[in-house]
Amino acid sequence: MLKEKCIGKDSILANVMEKNEHAILSSKDDNPGCHHCIHHDQCIVEMIIGIPIYYEDVIIGSVGIIANTVDDKEKMLNNKEYYLRFIDRMIELIVNKIREEQAFEEISLLKKRMEVVLDSIDHFLILVSKNGDILQMNSNFKGIYKSLLPSNIKDFLEPTLVKRLLFSREEIKYKEVKINKKHDFILSSKPVILGEMDQGAVLIFRSLKDVTDEMNELYTHSMDVAFDDLIGESIEMQIIKEHIKQLSTSSSTILIDGETGTGKEVVARLVHNMSPRSQEPFVAINCSAIPEELMESELFGYEEGAFSGAKKGGKIGKFQLADRGTLFLDEVGEMALHLQAKLLRVLQERQVTKIGGLEPTDVDVRIVAATNKKLEELVKIGKFREDLYYRLKVIPITMPPLRERTSDLPLLIQHFVQIYSDCIQKNVKVVSDDALNILMKHPWRGNVRELRNVIEFSINMTHTDMITLNSLPYDLLHPPEYENEELNIDLNIRWLIEKALKKYGTTTLGKKMSAKSLGISVATLYRKLKEFEFE
Secondary structure, three states: OHHHHHOOOOOHHHHHHHHOOOEEEOOHHHOHHHHOOOOOOOOOOOEEEEEEEEEOOEEEEEEEEEEOOHHHHHHHHHOHHHHHHHHHHHHHHHHHHHHHHHHHHHHHHHHHHHHHHHHHOOOEEEEEOOOOEEEEEOHHHHOOOOOOOOOEHHHOOOHHHHHHHHHOOOOEEEEEEEEOOOEEEEEEEEEEEEOOEEEEEEEEEEEHHHHHHHHHHHHOOOOOOOHHHOOOOOHHHHHHHHHHHHHHHOOOOEEEEOOOOOOHHHHHHHHHHOOOOOOOOEEEEEOOOOOHHHHHHHHHEEOOOOOOOOOOOOEEOHHHHOOOOEEEEEOHHHOOHHHHHHHHHHHHHOEEOOEOOOOOEEOOOEEEEEEOOOHHHHHHOOOOOHHHHHHHOOEEEEOOOHHHOHHHHHHHHHHHHHHHHHHHOOOOOEEOHHHHHHHHHOOOOOHHHHHHHHHHHHHHHOOOOEEOHHHOOHHHHOOOOOOOHHHHHHHHHHHHHHHHHHHHOOOHHHHHHHHHHHOOOHHHHHHHHHHOOOO
């Protein structure tokens, strides 16, 4: 009762807090609040010293020492300074304890907020100390391990990589690593430096599958192809459509041959879209458009530091990008012999090793190759490996040139008229009889691609709702007559190349400018220079 009264609203300690000053009362009668206390006559308190408690300039309580006997009172009176210092020390301890509790609550709250932030990140993330101890990991990273979680990055990363992460002070980007012996990740890291002291690092792991999927979306040109996009009802096209249906459940390698512009990539994408791999990447690479010295790194990738100019973190090759999906090798006949040998090995072993790498990586890729050359003729003259040729030609598909399926021309013309009328926002619906007659007689050396371009040109040029003779390109209405057509085409190409080289020069820059002026790639220009045996 007396204890409760001492902290009541009329108590001495309450007055200390209210008046914001310390109190030294040698008699309870000195406190007006005690006069009305119902326990006044029974109260044994002889003396009290009270001091308010401040925390961040706010009074949060008070502390007092009470003497219940005359002897105690005498001791307190004779040693007031000592007791005041004692109370000050008690207050200091109380305030420090409050600070600790508040700091602990703030740290706990900060830690909880950090956990929420880390768990909201889609990647696999850990924070490590300067010794490599794992301070924090998000739920994604924990999910890699079914049971015992690692306590240090040394438990799952190679020693040389751990040394780089903890002591090099460098940011690591796009380093391919394997965790728990079966999970492939791309690692990026950032060191934590406080003042001049290393304090560890932040490690971010991204699933290799997620990275390859994103890269395919960004860098692989998309072409939504449906079965109805393969236009034509000729016998030749009906056979091809039937083959595609039969191949829909297969993963066998396909070789598509045919002239330029016959729709080889359309068929390749259609085969992919109708297969069980349709939800996985379709990666296309044109073997004639990439210089020979870069082709190997494009196909197989490379490790960091594999050669001068190699990117930090290395590069993922097209085979890895296409893992579980389809890799389309366009113009495969242009591939150099030494690369043909490496391609054959990948097809046989289902593994790919990066340039500068030591460990092979398993890949599950369906190969669809295409060529506009007769590979069997290249095999005979030693420019294409016979073993690779038969490895690719498991299922051959030959795309007929447009001049051999002229019965499909009306369907194709109407198809492209509708597409480009909508695209260019013109209401063109038909082709005049005389214009159609010209289109039907044209040899279409550029095949479907040439027809597409002619229709697009004609819709741009027409002023009515009909494609007429006046809408057609000049060269369709005035075709050149050659005594030896193929020879004259080659002579014309050679003459154009010679003219461009005379204008821009034969330096590397000159050749680049020449190729640009001719509307061809640099790789194509070099191929033609070799073909025509330019000095």
